[in-house]
């Protein structure tokens with residue numbers, strides 16, 4: 001059983017890294033932001049409660065997020081383990097988490113703010129099938145349409161300069177102290193996220209004592 005938390009500022013590539021890890025080792029990837037976005041898109045009760053907050057890039061209340069995490073982890077559908085992405089994001093959430101669950105490691109992906117800005121503002125997602133693109137690192141053949149399904153490529157509503165600046169500020173003020181707390185518990189592995197995707201993946205696997213990406217390929 002492997003229980004990990006993955007942390008890093010928006011645009012550091014943690015979603016991609018978590019998905020690669022989850023796919024190869026059959027871990028469940030629990031992405032809090034995706035759960036909220038799904039609820040907003042599908043007009044659920046939870047979606048209605050968090051809609052405005054998420055669109056503004058502000059943090060949803062601790063009670064709501066903690067309740068959601070508790071329910072999600074209590075499903076126990078993670079036979080081989082889980083990777084928690086987007087939680088905890090402040091000290092109160094971290095304390096709740098440490099009291100309620102145990103974890104094996106916290107993966108901290110470090111990327112300088114200016115690199116993150118360039119990455120985030122060139123991020124696109126297919127409005128139809130949800131595939132991710134990046135106009136710098138992973139360009140579609142045509143910048144307006146999805147290579148896979150031909151759907152229209154759009155920017156996430158919170159991927160704009162104003163919201164990004166707020167989120168970077170919130171991250172440094174509220175989330176960085178969480179990493180410091182986990183560091184004191186000797187749970188953190190630090191990875192340089194400014195390199196290419198595969199190099200980052202293999203470095204974090206090496207530090208976690210997992211087989212490298214190449215050896216896992218069929």
Ligand code: AMP
Nearest residue numbers: 032033054057058059060065086087089
């Ligand atoms: P993300 O995709 O991780 O950037 O999350 C998108 C949005 O979901 C954030 O801007 C917050 O509004 C909300 N959110 C995600 N995780 C949390 C959390 N741990 N605590 C509070 N709000 C969160």
